[in-house]
Amino acid sequence: MYIFQVAALLIAFLYYGNAQTSTVAVNPTIELSADGLKQLAAIVAPVFHPSRGSYFSLNLFSGFPEDLEVSDYCVELLAIFGQRYSTYVTCLVSAARPVKVCQNCYGSYDNLMDIYTNISSDQMGPGNVSCRDSLLRSDRLMLVFLLYNNLEDIWTGSECNSCVSLGLHSLTNDTLYFMATLNQSLRCFEKFQQGNHSALCKECKATYRGLNELYSRMEKNRTLCIDIEDSMNMTRRLWSKNFNCSFPRAENVPVIAVSSFMLFLPIIFYLSSFLHSEQKKRKLIHPKRAKSNTSLVNIQDRLS
């Protein structure tokens, strides 16, 4: 019994330890994703919520010595960061479906990046203060950094860099050209949408194929971003599923015929080699043995 108790205790301990570590590790991320909006709101509106005022006031007004406070300059930078952040996020949300995050929001991302670069640069602002240390890395949470990092991940994940020209000032020519070709196809689809789809399949095939080829070229050059990929996906789905223009399985008979012919060949082969090839025989050889073996065999013979 004692051993069991000890074991149970140990297991409990282990679990406890696990739980501890996992909460420590997981918490920040959860907080960030779930409460992201709330925090965002907090940043957007620098005025504190009256109902919470009492909690925060305690902390805020207890006051730190002068040299630990965040300088006014940095607070100002933080406010601008907050504004641009919220602008970008609003833009992202509105461009979520169908995906247009690159073409619609590259401007606001550019602005956001500017201000963040400003914050994270180590050159001194007025009053000889660097906001990098005070804003970005003075606490465990590193909220500003986390927030920015999240959006940067979104940007990298959507591969917008391949669609937006360097310096984030405009879309690349490739992208614009693709958009034009895409629109051409879509117009064609619209034109023939009514009535028989087979006409659509025939009429729009050329433009659609041109689009497809352009797309695979861009895929090879790695100049695709999520906007293009998504629009292409949608077009393809339209083409294949809605208009049903993919190739039909029309050649069942020849394929079956050729296959069964091929499958028939080995049967012939094995049958003919069974019938016509002479069977390989082995010549038995009788080893020299002493007498006693013989007797065994004979007895075995008689028994059986």
Added chain:
Amino acid sequence: MANITKKVSWSSRGDESGGGERTPLLNGSEEVRYSRQLSGDGGMFHIGRLSTVDLEEDMTSDEDSVRGCPKEIPHNEKLLSLKYESLDYDNSENQLFLEEERRMSFLGFKCLEISRWVICGLIGFLTGLIACCIDIAVENLAGLKYYVVKQNIEKFTEVGGLSISLILWAVLNSAFVMVGAVIVAFFEPGAAGSGIPQIKCYLNGVKIPRVVRLKTLVVKVCGVICSVAGGLAVGKEGPMIHSGAVVAAGVSQGRSTSLKKDFKIFEYFRRDTEKRDFVSAGAAAGVSAAFGAPVGGVLFSLEEGASFWNQMLTWRIFFASMISTFTLNFFLSIYNNKPGDLSSPGLINFGRFESDSVAYNLYEIPLFIVMGAAGGLLGALFNTLNYWLTIFRIRYVHRPCLQVMEAMLVAAVTATVSFAMIYFSNDCQPLGPDQSEDYPLQLFCADGEYNSMATAFFNTPERSVRSLFHNPPGSYNPLTLSLFTLTYFFLACWTYGLTVSAGVFIPSLLIGAAWGRLFGILLAAITPNGSVWAVPGKYALMGAAAQLGGIVRMTLSLTVIMVEATGNVTYGLPIMLVLLTAKIVGDYFVEGLYDIHIKLQSVPFLHLEAPATSHWLTAREVMGAPVTCFNRIEKVGTIVDVLSNTSTNHNGFPVVVPVAASDDLGKICGLILRSQLIVLLKHKVFVELARSRLTQRKLQLKDFRDAYPRFPPIQSIHVSQDERECMMDLTEFMNPTPYTVPQETSLPRVFKLFRALGLRHLVVVDSENRVVGLVTRKDLARYHLGKHGLEEMQLAQT
């Protein structure tokens, strides 16, 4: 393994030669007649455990009737072929050897040790290089083939005429396979198959003709490239093991007999004992290169091959393995334009099982065990089917042109079946962002999707395995997987044993991975929150292990290989359990695939232990008798006659001194081998000549080594009539202390001596040290435990 037992009864020539030939032994007639085996079609008879033996049984009646007409039976598994000889693992400690040892300095022995290491390094390096060549060649050829076929299919999907693509695919496959089959069937039949059974036999001590020749290596490498590129259901891993062994056998000799080039190095290693050690290192290096599993390679050599083992050898073998996988890695990194990046350690790369998906829970262990049992059952089915097919092939498809045709047909049918499967499959999956499919086929799928069946069939088997392991859940639907498993099972079973060089590892893994993944998918579907823990990739891995274990029945080494190939030690326990179960279940029905093929080749293979219930058999019953012996000073004519007697292709001859005039049995004083006698005859070491020419160079051990391993046949040595009358003194050259046993020694004891010491001949003596019989490998290997107790196999000419 030529020995006494080879003497053919209906020949009368043998009676004239040899010392104790005509002596009737043990109050019986000198010939043994097996009346049962001659009448029975299976050619088997059983030895019951009988205590009363009637020695007076008269059996001359049917003896005459069979004399003179050799009985012919169809090939079956219960035969021992005369083709195979034993290797001489026992060192002959004759006077020459002792002299050489005296001459050799302490430094000389140190140098030997160093050169052993050098050789092992070279073995590893060359094996890795060969693996690299195979990999690159297969990749490019198969890539080219799939590219052409893909273009063609895409073209014809649109305009119609897909049956032409089918024919194109089949023809391309057949063409590749034809090249592979022709070189194997016409130039070097020894290169057929995976080569693992042959290496297993070699390490067991059986000399398989031409198995470690350079020609075999060349044919093997080219053959495996062709057969994998030809789209057969085969892998290139098994042949790597054979290739490694050939490299080892070649490098360690410091010369190539085929190329007639002698580098005059490593001469000391020109004998069977040393060569065997290097061959086991080569096999390990092969495994290591094939799977990127150096430890697995060492254990493979240990498990499959080595009856002989010591710590230093292990360490050297490990060195060779490591060098091999490193070399492969290094050259592949250069090929992939990432020099110095050593992250592709094997030919097959299972990919890494990472993150949360690798975790397994306690409650999954029973599931793994169930999978192991399923693997054992399927493996047994595979082996049984392949057994019947192989028998058919040996009996009826034995002409080279037929074999080539068969291989081509299999290739064409493989392409056809694959095409039909892909054509009629409705399983379409969206293209992933990372483009894990190398040749995605769209066919009738919607744009932006690919045919999921094509990832399994329209791909080299290695890649298919990897995508089964690693593609995210949902990449395959259950119907696709079950159809794939079914077809691939039969295709792989049909393919193994063709006259092409190809291994069975990858097809087994692929079959297992397919049904394992299927199992995982079903599990996720039927259990609540199963989709959380039942990751299909994990079950695919376990299925692959189970299927492979069920087919080849390897245990320890396979576990380690799988663990190393996946780079995941966490899976050690489940993989071990799976393999354990697979072996237990499979062994209940039928042996492992390699053992079946060894049996069907009629190889006298010595298993770990003598068959149980054989203790009542004594050396007297087992041995061959009477024995052809030589006197210490023997007439050259007698020796030449004995050696050139084709019906008694003996290899070892006891040297005796006659005891008394009345007795024909001589007292043993040594053992001399055929190869030694031939070298002696070639150099004309006759007593008379030695007297007349005092300055004649003394024969050294080097002269024997130079002739190794292809001693000239006796027919090529000319002995004049005068020389026939000369005498030869064998004292200096014979092994003065051969192993002997008394007549009453039980079979398991004799067996242990053979197995542990690597003997080739064991002299049976009576109480006065007179030679009464000789036990050889075939005398022991013929006993095996059958369904009805102890059975005996027959010798046959193949």
